[in-house]
Amino acid sequence: MSEGRSIGAVKPATMHFDTPLRCASGASIDSYDLMYETYGVLNAARSNAVLVCHALNASHHVAGYYDDLAGTGSRKGADNIGWWDNMIGPGKPLDTDRFFVLGVNNLGGCFGSTGPASINPATGQAYGSSFPVVTVEDWVEAQARLADRLGIARFAAVMGGSLGAMQSLQWTIGYPERVANALAVAAAPKLSAQNIAFNEVARQAITTDPDFHGGNFYAHGVIPRRGLRLARMIGHITYLSNDAMMEKFGRSLRSGSVNFHFDVDFEVESYLRHQGDKFADYFDANTYLLITRALDYFDPGAAHGGSLSQAFARAQARYLVISFTSDWRFSPLQSRELVKSLLDNRLDVSYAEIDAPHGHDAFLLEDPRYHALVRVYFDNIFAGL
Amino acid sequence: MSEGRSIGAVKPATMHFDTPLRCASGASIDSYDLMYETYGVLNAARSNAVLVCHALNASHHVAGYYDDLAGTGSRKGADNIGWWDNMIGPGKPLDTDRFFVLGVNNLGGCFGSTGPASINPATGQAYGSSFPVVTVEDWVEAQARLADRLGIARFAAVMGGSLGAMQSLQWTIGYPERVANALAVAAAPKLSAQNIAFNEVARQAITTDPDFHGGNFYAHGVIPRRGLRLARMIGHITYLSNDAMMEKFGRSLRSGSVNFHFDVDFEVESYLRHQGDKFADYFDANTYLLITRALDYFDPGAAHGGSLSQAFARAQARYLVISFTSDWRFSPLQSRELVKSLLDNRLDVSYAEIDAPHGHDAFLLEDPRYHALVRVYFDNIFAGL
Numbered sequence: 001m002s003e004g005r006s007i008g009a010v011k012p013a014t015m016h017f018d019t020p021l022r023c024a025s026g027a028s029i030d031s032y033d034l035m036y037e038t039y040g041v042l043n044a045a046r047s048n049a050v051l052v053c054h055a056l057n058a059s060h061h062v063a064g065y066y067d068d069l070a071g072t073g074s075r076k077g078a079d080n081i082g083w084w085d086n087m088i089g090p091g092k093p094l095d096t097d098r099f100f101v102l103g104v105n106n107l108g109g110c111f112g113s114t115g116p117a118s119i120n121p122a123t124g125q126a127y128g129s130s131f132p133v134v135t136v137e138d139w140v141e142a143q144a145r146l147a148d149r150l151g152i153a154r155f156a157a158v159m160g161g162s163l164g165a166m167q168s169l170q171w172t173i174g175y176p177e178r179v180a181n182a183l184a185v186a187a188a189p190k191l192s193a194q195n196i197a198f199n200e201v202a203r204q205a206i207t208t209d210p211d212f213h214g215g216n217f218y219a220h221g222v223i224p225r226r227g228l229r230l231a232r233m234i235g236h237i238t239y240l241s242n243d244a245m246m247e248k249f250g251r252s253l254r255s256g257s258v259n260f261h262f263d264v265d266f267e268v269e270s271y272l273r274h275q276g277d278k279f280a281d282y283f284d285a286n287t288y289l290l291i292t293r294a295l296d297y298f299d300p301g302a303a304h305g306g307s308l309s310q311a312f313a314r315a316q317a318r319y320l321v322i323s324f325t326s327d328w329r330f331s332p333l334q335s336r337e338l339v340k341s342l343l344d345n346r347l348d349v350s351y352a353e354i355d356a357p358h359g360h361d362a363f364l365l366e367d368p369r370y371h372a373l374v375r376v377y378f379d380n381i382f383a384g385l
Numbered sequence: 386m387s388e389g390r391s392i393g394a395v396k397p398a399t400m401h402f403d404t405p406l407r408c409a410s411g412a413s414i415d416s417y418d419l420m421y422e423t424y425g426v427l428n429a430a431r432s433n434a435v436l437v438c439h440a441l442n443a444s445h446h447v448a449g450y451y452d453d454l455a456g457t458g459s460r461k462g463a464d465n466i467g468w469w470d471n472m473i474g475p476g477k478p479l480d481t482d483r484f485f486v487l488g489v490n491n492l493g494g495c496f497g498s499t500g501p502a503s504i505n506p507a508t509g510q511a512y513g514s515s516f517p518v519v520t521v522e523d524w525v526e527a528q529a530r531l532a533d534r535l536g537i538a539r540f541a542a543v544m545g546g547s548l549g550a551m552q553s554l555q556w557t558i559g560y561p562e563r564v565a566n567a568l569a570v571a572a573a574p575k576l577s578a579q580n581i582a583f584n585e586v587a588r589q590a591i592t593t594d595p596d597f598h599g600g601n602f603y604a605h606g607v608i609p610r611r612g613l614r615l616a617r618m619i620g621h622i623t624y625l626s627n628d629a630m631m632e633k634f635g636r637s638l639r640s641g642s643v644n645f646h647f648d649v650d651f652e653v654e655s656y657l658r659h660q661g662d663k664f665a666d667y668f669d670a671n672t673y674l675l676i677t678r679a680l681d682y683f684d685p686g687a688a689h690g691g692s693l694s695q696a697f698a699r700a701q702a703r704y705l706v707i708s709f710t711s712d713w714r715f716s717p718l719q720s721r722e723l724v725k726s727l728l729d730n731r732l733d734v735s736y737a738e739i740d741a742p743h744g745h746d747a748f749l750l751e752d753p754r755y756h757a758l759v760r761v762y763f764d765n766i767f768a769g770l
Contacts, residue, residue, distance in 0.1 A: 025645035133645040193630035193653045194622060200654045201618045203647055204661075208611045210595055226593045230615065233586045237579060242713075245578035251684065258682050260410035260518040262588055262674050266681065268578045269585045276589075289647050296651065297643050299636065328627075328713075 004091030010064035012037045012072050012112060015149055021142060027132035034146050035073050035112030036060045036104045040096035047385050049100045049152040051143060052084065053160035053167035056291050057283060059111035062103035063088040073105060073112025086366045093375035098382045099156065107142045108134045108290040116286030117218060129215025134290055136298045140170045156381055159183035161363035162330060166298045172317040173300055181381055182317045186327055186363035188334040189308050190299040198238055199292040202231035206285045215286050224285045229276030231288055236275050241326035241359035309344035318348040320377045322370060324362040325355045389476030395449035397422045397457050397497060400531055412517035419531050420458050420497030421445045421489045425481035432770050434485045434537045436528060437469065438545035438552035441676050442668060444496035447488035448473040458490060458497025471751045478760035483767045484541065492527045493519045493675040501671030502603060514600025519675055521683045525555045541766055544568035546748035547715060551683045557702040558685055566766055567702045571712055571748035573719040574693050575684040583623055584677040587616035591670050600671050609670045614661030616673055621660050626711035626744035694729035703733040705762045707755060709747040710740045
């Protein structure tokens with residue numbers, strides 16, 4: 001498979017904003033930085049820009065790799081290679097020889113954009129728990145301001161998976177005239193009760209960790225490692241399908257037999273602990289709370305009496321919606337509900353349900369049918385530029 | 386529905402054992418108590434006894450109610466009504482006018498039988514982390530000794546749901562001549578990697594709670610509440626189906642709108658916190674570790690090169706296996722694997738897959754088709770006594 005090349009070594013940039021951002025909550029962020037990366041060249045007509053929105057634990061570092069982590073917002077333990085590098089690069093499905101690709105670390109993040117770990121200029125202390133609860137709508141607003149500064153009036157496409165897909169949908173609702181195409185992969189138009197429940201357990205793990213200190217742990221020189229570990233372990237279970245876990249780990253034992261203790265016996269235990277430990281090294285606990293809350297709150301139909309169709313009444317984009325059969329976190333049913341609402345508005349929608357065994361994580365993997373579909377979709381966008 | 390009456394007020398009894406129990410781990414428990422309850426009358430032929438095995442958080446208190454919690458092993462917060470009271474009583478599917486029903490709190494439990502919170506006579510201190518890791522096989526061995534003392538050479542049936550079903554299966558493997566019928570409801574012949582993963586997160590929540598003190602928290606006058614709460618919250622998500630959660634909670638908000646905080650906004654959050662708090666009040670953290678480990682380790686096929694069919698080679702019982710379509714914790718696929726292994730041995734098996742929306746919890750609920758099936762099955766057993 002792996003057609004195309006890596007974009008190679010990349011570097012992020014930072015844009016500073018001094019106009020206060022009024023959040024959905026009513027709170028304001030007076031000034032802030034957004035860290036972002038761009039790949040490819042913006043054409044003369046400024047018509048080939050594609051915004052790629054990130055999900056829970058990712059960032060502006062979408063493709064390519066870092067020669068040096070210094071100044072990139074990444075911490076040891078985070079991946080050095082862009083999180084969607086298999087999708088984006090020269091000759092890849094989203095071809096950086098054709099498109100100008102923009103990745104942004106969302107506000108409240110922990111990879112270089114202003115977030116809870118940043119110093120609040122008003123107090124000289126880390127924001128901590130005083131950082132406003134931000135929403136998908138707030139992120140899109142901040143991304144739109146960045147687009148303004150970069151001279152992008154309209155995106156050829158806004159694209160994302162999971163929480164990133166929510167942002168691509170919100171773009172078409174909030175800025176219908178600024179998005180030609182929206183790609184929503186492994187999407188949900190709103191979380192189910194079960195989704196919210198998993199987020200709540202993860203948040204409770206963090207906030208009840210004695211090292212959380214009400215969100216102001218920075219001042220105490222500690223981090224709520226225990227809570228972050230648990231949050232990540234829970235997350236990982238929901239990113240994989242039961243079948244994928246059986247395929248990957250089964251009931252394999254590390255030492256060939258059980259040891260009648262509560263330490264690691266099964267390979268799956270070792271995997272989860274490792275993922276949890278790694279995550280706790282590089283992710284900010286307050287950012288985790290903010291991002292899961294943004295997921296919980298996203299519900300564009302709520303402002304229209306529960307009608308998702310009405311939420312898209314002003315939308316103009318064309319859509320590519322892709323779901324994966326084994327994704328039980330954001331199941332195909334949720335994508336179908338979305339597709340129905342788009343069709344209710346006679347919007348141009350392509351929908352594919354990919355028969356993939358990997359669960360929610362499938363959106364990050366290099367499934368040939370999935371990547372071929374995205375490639376063709378972008379070919380068509382390019383042909384129409 | 387609710388045919389039949391409550392057995393009324395009941396009282397548990399305690400049996401003391403002085404013969405050391407050698408566990409599968411190689412460790413021994415020198416002496417121990419088992420707390421149990423019986424309902425109905427053992428007939429002259431001693432042929433109408435039914436053992437009911439409990440799952441994760443239940444006990445010997447299977448049916449009826451307590452007038453007074455003192456001496457029952459139950460603590461404030463635990464249910465006063467037997468956990469399978471809708472199934473067992475005079476005129477109920479398991480009819481105590483016909484059968485002599487026995488419920489036992491398993492060894493390592495926290496409702497009256499010897500467990501980690503009990504005083505180790507050898508040290509004068511609570512067992513804590515020194516309590517042996519017990520298995521389903523160990524529990525069945527202890528139950529068999531209790532049956533001996535009660536004069537029950539052979540059970541008309543051994544019955545259980547979830548982890549209780551594993552015990553009923555193990556009875557037919559370990560004591561084939563002592564079980565006429567096994568009822569395995571919402572069963573799994575072994576846990577999947579995903580099942581183990583959820584157990585592992587729950588255990589990590591408990592063992593990383595600073596109040597756990599390596600399992601010896603009794604001496605510190607604390608309990609690992611935070612860990613127990615999280616363990617129970619995770620458990621509750623897996624006991625319910627996604628549909629049942631949507632039906633029960635949906636995205637309902639406690640105060641009608643979101644409040645941009647990390648406290649309770651959604652009803653499902655309130656429910657989980659309440660369940661977690663209640664559980665932490667009455668359940669022992671070390672028992673939680675032991676019971677989830679017994680679940681992980683149960684794998685009767687493992688001793689036969691992975692062949693579940695060979696594990697049942699000596700079994701003689703007749704079986705009733707019941708699964709529920711929406712149970713994703715112990716899915717119908719797992720019951721079908723079990724049924725296939727039983728049929729491979731030409732054993733007499735009835736299997737029903739009940740189309741129920743409630744998830745794993747369905748085995749505790751009063752579904753008319755499910756209860757009618759159990760009733761008819763016991764009618765037939767009674768007719769053959």
